[in-house]
Amino acid sequence: MPILSETEFLFIITPFKDKMFRIARRLLVSTEEAEDATQEVILKLWRSRHKFPDYKNPEAYAITMIKNWCLDQLKSKHAQNLKIIHTNYEDHSQSLQKSLEVNDSFRWVEFHMDTLPTNQKLILQLRDIEHFEFSEIADMLDMNETAIRVSLSRARKIIREKLIQTHNYGIK
Amino acid sequence: MALNKIEGLIEKYNDGATTLLEEAQLRNYFSQETIPAHLESYRQLFLYFESDTKQLTQRSIPLGSGKSKKRRRFISVAAALVILFTAFMNITTENDELKLTLDELYAYNETLKAFHLISNQMTKGHKTLSSLNMISSSFEKGKKNINMLGEFNNSTNKIFKIK
Numbered sequence: 001m002p003i004l005s006e007t008e009f010l011f012i013i014t015p016f017k018d019k020m021f022r023i024a025r026r027l028l029v030s031t032e033e034a035e036d037a038t039q040e041v042i043l044k045l046w047r048s049r050h051k052f053p054d055y056k057n058p059e060a061y062a063i064t065m066i067k068n069w070c071l072d073q074l075k076s077k078h079a080q081n082l083k084i085i086h087t088n089y090e091d092h093s094q095s096l097q098k099s100l101e102v103n104d105s106f107r108w109v110e111f112h113m114d115t116l117p118t119n120q121k122l123i124l125q126l127r128d129i130e131h132f133e134f135s136e137i138a139d140m141l142d143m144n145e146t147a148i149r150v151s152l153s154r155a156r157k158i159i160r161e162k163l164i165q166t167h168n169y170g171i172k
Numbered sequence: 173m174a175l176n177k178i179e180g181l182i183e184k185y186n187d188g189a190t191t192l193l194e195e196a197q198l199r200n201y202f203s204q205e206t207i208p209a210h211l212e213s214y215r216q217l218f219l220y221f222e223s224d225t226k227q228l229t230q231r232s233i234p235l236g237s238g239k240s241k242k243r244r245r246f247i248s249v250a251a252a253l254v255i256l257f258t259a260f261m262n263i264t265t266e267n268d269e270l271k272l273t274l275d276e277l278y279a280y281n282e283t284l285k286a287f288h289l290i291s292n293q294m295t296k297g298h299k300t301l302s303s304l305n306m307i308s309s310s311f312e313k314g315k316k317n318i319n320m321l322g323e324f325n326n327s328t329n330k331i332f333k334i335k
Contacts, residue, residue, distance in 0.1 A: 021229040109220035153188035163213040
């Protein structure tokens with residue numbers, strides 16, 4: 001099997017590199033960190049490109065990789081207090097900027113999505129934003145489809161309840 | 173699409189039982205402007221999902237680390253060759269020196285001696301030059317003293333004028 005050229009590699013990567021970025025952003029919150037994570041994972045894939053044609057689904061493989069990368073990041077962040085302060089600062093500036101440019105109700109959805117447990121957050125992202133099949137999500141997260149449907153249902157209901165709450169709070 | 177059908181789909185959606193196609197129908201339905209009030213929160217949700225798909229990476233990723241690795245390997249090989257070559261050259265030139273005949277060695281030593289002599293004379297000359305330097309500096313001192321005498325003369329002249 002010949003090693004992929006740069007153009008061939010980019011041809012495979014390009015259709016889903018934005019998905020990788022969005023998943024990273026969902027987990028890490030900061031846009032800057034999500035860009036870093038995407039870059040790191042793509043470079044990792046590039047370095048191991050001789051294995052690449054063996055994977056039956058490169059997209060699922062790349063998304064599994066970025067998910068694991070981000071979870072590792074989050075774990076190491078828990079160990080370092082300094083970094084937490086740093087990202088808090090970034091979140092703040094980001095939400096401030098957001099409030100200027102994006103619809104207020106969008107911000108609420110994003111906020112409620114942030115409060116979900118990591119796994120539910122990921123499943124919701126993969127299904128409702130990236131539109132993956134349950135079988136693909138099962139592969140990426142190493143879970144069975146029924147478990148995925150259950151947590152997806154839970155996540156959707158939680159978000160909806162919270163949205164109704166904030167909506168009523170605004171009126172009353 | 174009929175409202176009751178939408179409500180049915182939403183129920184399915186909440187149970188995590190909709191297919192991708194049905195979810196696309198829901199997104200499509202909620203992208204319109206007029207939505208019954210009790211479904212407004214779903215509109216928010218689906219519009220947000222739609223908007224998030226527009227988040228794109230801004231960074232272009234510099235690949236090509238593989239190429240530079242190959243080049244680095246080539247450079248290291250070339251460097252090794254250069255080192256070997258120069259080492260080889262050094263050894264051969266050393267051999268040339270050893271091939272000098274006795275006469276040539278003698279001539280070489282004699283010229284070295286001659287250069288030594290010349291350099292000795294040069295250092296002597298240098299020493300005498302430094303003594304000249306000392307003389308010139310003492311001249312400078314004398315010159316200053318004369319200047320001072322001149323000034324003294326000036327002031328005495330002034331005194332005389334006043335008188």
